[in-house]
């Protein structure tokens with residue numbers, strides 16, 4: 668059966684929002700959702716879209732899932748460390764199945780980023796796409812505002828916001844903004860193969876600004892306390908985060924201190940045809 672669109676990672680937070688964005692303009696019969704867990708199918712089927720089943724680790728299942736697909740959104744895997752291999756399998760299967768176009772969710776300024784943990788696998792995937800012969804575009808997504816906002820209730824509890832981003836400015840946007848951008852690229856006139864979109868929020872803030880806003884919203888004094896990268900990683904581990912996640916978050920903050928989460932590129936708001944969601948709104952929702 669042919670499908671104009673297929674979105675991978677559709678059981679995830681970004682993927683679900685992309686499906687919703689596609690449904691605003693496209694017929695449900697033209698939309699497919701790829702999940703790896705059968706139990707993730709029902710909520711997507713309830714939206715009227717076609718669910719296909721395959722893990723990024725399963726080449727044959729991927730090839731079958733991509734049968735008849737015109738335009739594929741490859742949402743990067745959440746399994747840091749296995750992603751480059753998994754994405755290569757997706758790309759090979761897309762090629763074997765004759766997919767017409769692939770958009771891939773990468774990271775802001777992937778090839779020039781001061782972050783040291785996350786960008787490597789995205790660069791490998793971007794290079795694999797370039798070598799594949801597939802028509803493709805890269806959506807270099809900036810930081811989700813939700814990443815910081817979800818830590819706000821804990822900061823209120825602790826009486827301080829801890830981080831290692833120094834004075835670095837963060838031009839994040841809400842997940843829904845990145846989701847709408849992906850849908851816009853997928854449904855629009857296809858960009859020239861190899862086009863790279865650097866996607867960031869219209870506004871930016873430092874973690875000092877973020878803490879001040881937490882204080883303003885809650886009426887409680889929540890100062891920002893800047894730690895060294897290693898002290899911050901240690902604090903996150905002590906708080907119960909798995910080592911790998913703690914190291915990744917501390918490295919990302921350290922990258923932010925060097926401008927790695929900032930961009931004044933306004934491509935994101937142009938793609939979605941509206942300003943990006945104000946970070947203060949996302950923070951307010953997280954504290955509600």
Ligand SMILES: NC(=O)c1ccc[n+]([C@@H]2O[C@H](COP(=O)([O-])OP(=O)(O)OC[C@H]3O[C@@H](n4cnc5c(N)ncnc54)[C@H](OP(=O)(O)O)[C@@H]3O)[C@@H](O)[C@H]2O)c1
Pocket residue numbers: 675676677678679680681682702703704707721722723724742743744745746753772808809810811814
């Ligand atoms: N820009 C940012 O700030 C930021 C922040 C966090 C993550 N990311 C990246 O952006 C992606 C999307 O973000 P998100 O918030 O939607 O993450 P998420 O909610 O964790 O969703 C990840 C999705 O990837 C799927 N997935 C993971 N491993 C897979 C595999 N082996 N085979 C098939 N599917 C697999 C998950 O399926 P299950 O539901 O079965 O687990 C889920 O649907 C993440 O995966 C990560 O690469 C970006």
